[in-house]
Amino acid sequence: MNGAAVPMSLLEISHLKTSFFTHLGEVKAVDDVSISLDQGETLGIVGESGSGKSVAMLSVMRLLSDNGRIVSGGINFRGRDIAKLSERDMENLRGKQIGMIFQDPMTSLNPVFTIGNQLTEMISRHLGLRKKDARGKAVEMLSAVMIPSPDERMRQFPHELSGGMRQRAMIAMALCCDPDILIADEPTTALDVTIQAQIIDLMKDLKKRTGTSVILITHDLGVVAGLCDNICVMYAGRIAERGSSTDIFHNSKHPYTKGLLASVPNPKKLTRERLVPIKGAPPDLLRPPEGCAFAPRCGQAMRICFLRRPPLFKVGDLHGASCFLNHPDAPPEAV
Ligand SMILES: Nc1ncnc2c1ncn2[C@@H]1O[C@H](COP(=O)(O)OP(=O)(O)OP(=O)(O)O)[C@@H](O)[C@H]1O
Ligand SMILES: [Mg+2]
Numbered sequence: 001m002n003g004a005a006v007p008m009s010l011l012e013i014s015h016l017k018t019s020f021f022t023h024l025g026e027v028k029a030v031d032d033v034s035i036s037l038d039q040g041e042t043l044g045i046v047g048e049s050g051s052g053k054s055v056a057m058l059s060v061m062r063l064l065s066d067n068g069r070i071v072s073g074g075i076n077f078r079g080r081d082i083a084k085l086s087e088r089d090m091e092n093l094r095g096k097q098i099g100m101i102f103q104d105p106m107t108s109l110n111p112v113f114t115i116g117n118q119l120t121e122m123i124s125r126h127l128g129l130r131k132k133d134a135r136g137k138a139v140e141m142l143s144a145v146m147i148p149s150p151d152e153r154m155r156q157f158p159h160e161l162s163g164g165m166r167q168r169a170m171i172a173m174a175l176c177c178d179p180d181i182l183i184a185d186e187p188t189t190a191l192d193v194t195i196q197a198q199i200i201d202l203m204k205d206l207k208k209r210t211g212t213s214v215i216l217i218t219h220d221l222g223v224v225a226g227l228c229d230n231i232c233v234m235y236a237g238r239i240a241e242r243g244s245s246t247d248i249f250h251n252s253k254h255p256y257t258k259g260l261l262a263s264v265p266n267p268k269k270l271t272r273e274r275l276v277p278i279k280g281a282p283p284d285l286l287r288p289p290e291g292c293a294f295a296p297r298c299g300q301a302m303r304i305c306f307l308r309r310p311p312l313f314k315v316g317d318l319h320g321a322s323c324f325l326n327h328p329d330a331p332p333e334a335v
């Protein structure tokens with residue numbers, strides 16, 4: 001997307017490398033990741049625990065812990081380089097232009113203030129509304145996320161809400177300033193299955209009404225089905241595969257994605273199928289392997305997979321897979 005006539009994506013992450021510097025050495029949490037998000041798009045980022053999903057998005061928000069640093073690469077939002085913004089500009093951008101539902105609920109909600117206080121403060125700060133109007137907007141937001149008796153909830157503290165209600169309050173908080181992008185990091189993981197489905201329906205509905213672009217992070221492929229236009233599959237800080245939902249669910253070209261698909265129940269199939277977990281564990285990011293990070297766990301690994309890092313092979317219009325099985329010289333019908 002570099003031609004002058006082609007409009008830029010809303011968010012363009014290119015060759016991002018983010019590391020943590022620990023007493024044991026450099027943890028390469030995000031290692032050369034490129035992701036783009038268009039206006040109105042819903043993108044899923046999927047991968048096992050530790051694959052770098054949260055760190056990639058915390059880099060976008062510039063909210064890494066003190067030992068974390070963007071080592072190289074670019075993050076472009078609406079034509080501005082996020083790495084070059086001042087902390088003051090970032091404060092304006094967070095919440096107002098990019099809202100995030102954090103994986104840890106207490107990062108979003110402060111336990112010592114009521115829900116109402118937090119929403120009102122955020123709205124009056126970012127939208128410059130007077131206290132009374134900001135309060136009105138806060139109540140409106142709580143109703144929009146289907147929280148019953150919103151006036152009462154305004155007076156409650158986060159710990160007084162159930163898990164599902166707290167999650168809704170966090171969505172309200174992230175959406176209260178009509179951001180261009182909503183980043184939702186595992187928004188349903190801690191919830192039971194019925195509430196999970198309600199939150200997913202709520203996000204679908206909000207998206208339809210507001211047109212906000214969404215990045216949905218999850219380790220569960222079942223959650224992104226039906227909600228995401230496009231999906232990035234991450235493994236060990238790298239992109240294993242990316243493509244449309246159809247590409248990923250029906251025409252995957254990476255053994256890791258296929259492994260993930262085999263390890264989640266298919267809601268469309270009523271038969272009891274056998275789920276197959278992926279054997280082995282992800283690599284230590286302090287000492288990432290030289291070749292493909294998935295090779296040690298891959299049933300189809302070839303010699304080259306242990307020696308060279310696979311590039312992202314173009315296997316369709318927008319479909320790419322970092323796997324040598326897609327090389328023209330690979331054994332036919334390998335993937
Ligand atoms: N502050 C830190 N110091 C050192 N390493 C860190 C720190 N924060 C994260 N990491 C490491 O970075 C890697 C990526 O972590 P990240 O939180 O992005 O994973 P994730 O894909 O979001 O996993 P999960 O599904 O469990 O949330 C992990 O190996 C993690 O241990
Ligand atoms: Mg995470």
